[in-house]
Amino acid sequence: MARNAFEEALREEFSEANFVVEDDDVLEQCASMCVVYALKASDLVSSWEVFYLNRQLNDGKVSTAILPKFKAFLQEEQREALRSKSIDGLHSFSKIDDVDMLLNDEPELQETPPALRSASKCHSSPLGIRNVKLEAEFAVLACPKTPKTPAGPFGKSSSEGPRRKTEDSPLTPFARRLSKCTVQSIFNAELDEPSEEKVVPDTEDDVLRRLRPVERCHTEILSPFPKVGCRFMHDRLEDRFLSIEKRIKKFADALAVSERCKVTCNGAVATQEQIMVVGRICCDGEGHLNDKSVLLEGSVEFCGGQRVRLDLRNIPQLSLFPGQVVGVEGKNPSGHCLVASRIIDAIPCLASPEASEHQEPASKRRVLSQGEDVEMVSGIQQPITMLMAAGPYTANDNLFYEPLSDLLAHARRKRPRVLLLVGPFVDCDHPMIRDGLVDRTYEQIFQDEVKTRIEEYCQEVGDGAGVLIVPSTRDSHHDSVFPQPPYKRRGFDDPDKQITLLGNPSIFRCEDVTLGCTSMDILRHLSSEEMSRVPAGATSDRMTRLASHVIAQRSFYPLFPPPQGTCLDLSLTPEAVSVNQIPDILILPSDLAPFVKVLALPSYPQLASGAEELEAGESLPRNEQLTKCLCINPGRLTKGSSGGTFTELLVLPDTSSYEGCTAPPPVSSRSKVTIKRI
Incomplete structure (x- = not known):
């Protein structure tokens, strides 16, 4: 159809629909839209009628001023049409390459550079109108894509190795970020690090320090968690009732003894x-x-x-x-x-877990090194160095996992004894995963991008470094239930047993330090539901108050009913959610701003074996003994398309037994916490 004939057809269609065209320029632009979006004249006029009614226009004129909004309306209409396009009875989401192929009527043989692709569109455009940049027209149709991998035998991308960012890939917003690895805050900055840590980076001393083997940190899991493969979300109303009833009765018993x-x-x-x-x-x-x-x-x-x-x-x-x-x-x-x-509102807790009578001190415990039992030579405890981070581990505009790579590179330089990684790893809220714009299974993404990187880190650093992994209910490849079982052990190449898979939540001990951790964002949930009151002239730290509820209520998730979308199963290992003792360090990753707080909570060690230990007429001192707990929110490693924060933890050894002190110092006073940007 010739150009003028096409415009005349549009004029007739508008006239039959009782619309008046302002001038010939309007018809020319409408004809361009028909070619770009592959529409007939009648289809474009039908779309204009829908647009006209939705906008509640009443002048009956097709004018130049309203065409940009009509063009945006057509783009939205095209996106919805392409997303709902059915192929062989299955719904598929089209990407920018699919749109180019449909408009150009050319088979997609290989990835075409953007410059050549735009040039080919100019030569193949009918009526001289295809010089419009189609990528700009359809930029809203899809999120940025990850680089393509060689196709497998069935046309699917190969999963033989991780899809890493290549040298030819353009710089992402994360790669262009400023303030890399800058310190945001330091808790207990006056504490001195061990002398062997005080070396200038990229010097001969630093190289020698990296060559020294890392001494393994003995890790012991203290809390139960659901087994891998367990059935969940079968809880009944009776299970929820019994869980709440048990909490009330336990609180009443503890309060009766403490208040007398x-x-x-x-x-x-x-x-x-x-x-x-x-x-x-x-x-x-x-x-x-x-x-x-x-x-x-x-x-x-x-x-x-x-x-x-x-x-x-x-x-x-x-x-x-x-x-x-x-x-x-x-x-x-x-x-x-x-x-x-x-x-x-606080239930007295035990100050620390009960130690076994026959348990050896941390300095004498045996560790597994290179498949043989080797006893530590030093009689003095070594400081605990830990690097902790919480997901997401990739920016929301790609699946390159650049933040995770940078974190592991930093860990190779710092060589911590423990690396704590908290999910989500394959975030269900990631735009590309949420919209179905990936060509791999979620398990393949976790295997290629996360497992492989962690295994390479373990092999490079040595068998002394340990990695602790905590899952998240936002993980697409894992059971979305709280409490949550750990990841499956199969698939991890871990011959030296360096990787420890924890449940969510978990209480564990590293040497003589007890830690509690959960990836559930209880701080944000409490923040939206809490009602507080502070006297006039007084101050109250909100983050300290919210974090204290976790230990005061003896539960990693004391909020009930939970917010919509929280998969809380109260019949699935209810002991896993309980906090029966005050941990030395409480790790609560959250979307809220990262922080380090010291929680002072009442504890009554004499309640460990019940009220029978109290003599007649004896009363318990109210809030006389306070136990300090260090609460850390490391923040998120990724914030949108840019970098977030992670945390370095240094716990100096307890020297009170060597110096003849009666009361050991709390862990919070001998811990140095540094919050850094990735």
Whole structure:
């Protein structure tokens, strides 16, 4: 069809639809759109009618001023059409190469450089209009792609090796980032590092330090977690009820011993006397907690789960969230409202896990080196050096995994004894994975991009360096349930047993330091649900307050009900979520800003074997003994298309036994934490 004939056809179609064309320039632009988007004149006018009605236009004129918005409307329409295009009964997502092939009617033989591709479009364009840059027109149709790998026998990309960023690939926003490896903050900066660590990078001393073998850090898992391959999301309403009921009863028993008073679980009984009631916080409605919507739900065993409204006017400082188990001291004169005078939200925990009578000190423990049992020669403990990071491990505009490569390169230079990697590794929220723009399975991506890099790091650093891996519920290739089983051991090439696969959450011990870690973003969840009150003129650290709830409630996830999309299974190894002792270091990766805080929590070691240890008339000192816990949020290794943060941890050995001190210093006072940008 000739150019003028095409324009006349458009004029007739617009006229039949009762639209007036402003001038010939409008017809020329509409004809260009028809060619670019492969539309007939009637199809374009039909799209204009839909656009006209959606925009609620009323002048009936096709003008030059409105054409740019109509063009954007056509692009959106084309994208939806290509995404829903069905091939052999299966839905597939088209990429920019597929669009080029459809418009050019040319088979896709190989990756064409952008310059040659644009030139070929100019020569093959009919009516002289195909000089329009199609990549710009269809840039919204697909996210940036990873480099292609050689095709397999069935047309699929080969998974023989990781798809790394090649030298011919353009620089990504992550590669062009500024402030690489800069220090954001240092906790306990006054602590001196070991003398062997004080070397200038890229010098002869640094090379010699790297050649020295790394002394393995003895790691012991203390908490249970679900087994690999377990069945999940089969919990019943009864399982959820029993889990909450158990928390209330445990809190009541601990509170009765620590407060030396009678504790009841029924606050709906009218009384003029001061009572101590234990229950969980609920919200009277679908919104967030406020002063008028706080309810206290008692135990089902003692009061049938009755709820009573809480009057908090006499409480100057508080921090409440749904699912929190608290003790409330107050009066209920009417039976309908409990007027609180004091709220107790912390359960006394054990200060540290009980050590075995026959357990050897860390300096005498045996380690596995090169397949043989070798006893440590030194009688003095070595400092613990740990590098920790939390996913995502790749930028959201590609799957090059450049942040992970840079992190492992930094670990090769620093040579920490422990490398802690917390998921997600194959993030389900990544745009390319969420939109289905990948040509590999999720397991292949994890194998090619993550496993291979970790195995290469272990082989290069030596069998003394250990790697701890914690999964995430955001991992596309793993079971999305909390608590979460560890990754499958098969597939890891780990002859020296350097890689330890942990569950989510986990409590483990490195030498004599106890650590707790979970990849669930409980801090962000609590932040959106918490109701707090601070007296006038007083200050309160919000991050410290949120992190303290994890240990005060003896649970890695005390929030209930959880936010939408959280796969919480309370019947699947409920002991895995419990925090039965205060760890020395608590690691809580979060989308919130990275931080290092010291939590001071009450602990009563004499409660370890029950209340029978108390003599007649003896009372427990209230909050007299405080145990300090170091809480670390390393942040995310990747923030969008740029770099995030990671954390270096140095724990100096406990020298109190050598210096004759009676009370050992807390781990928080002999730990140096550095938060750096990747």
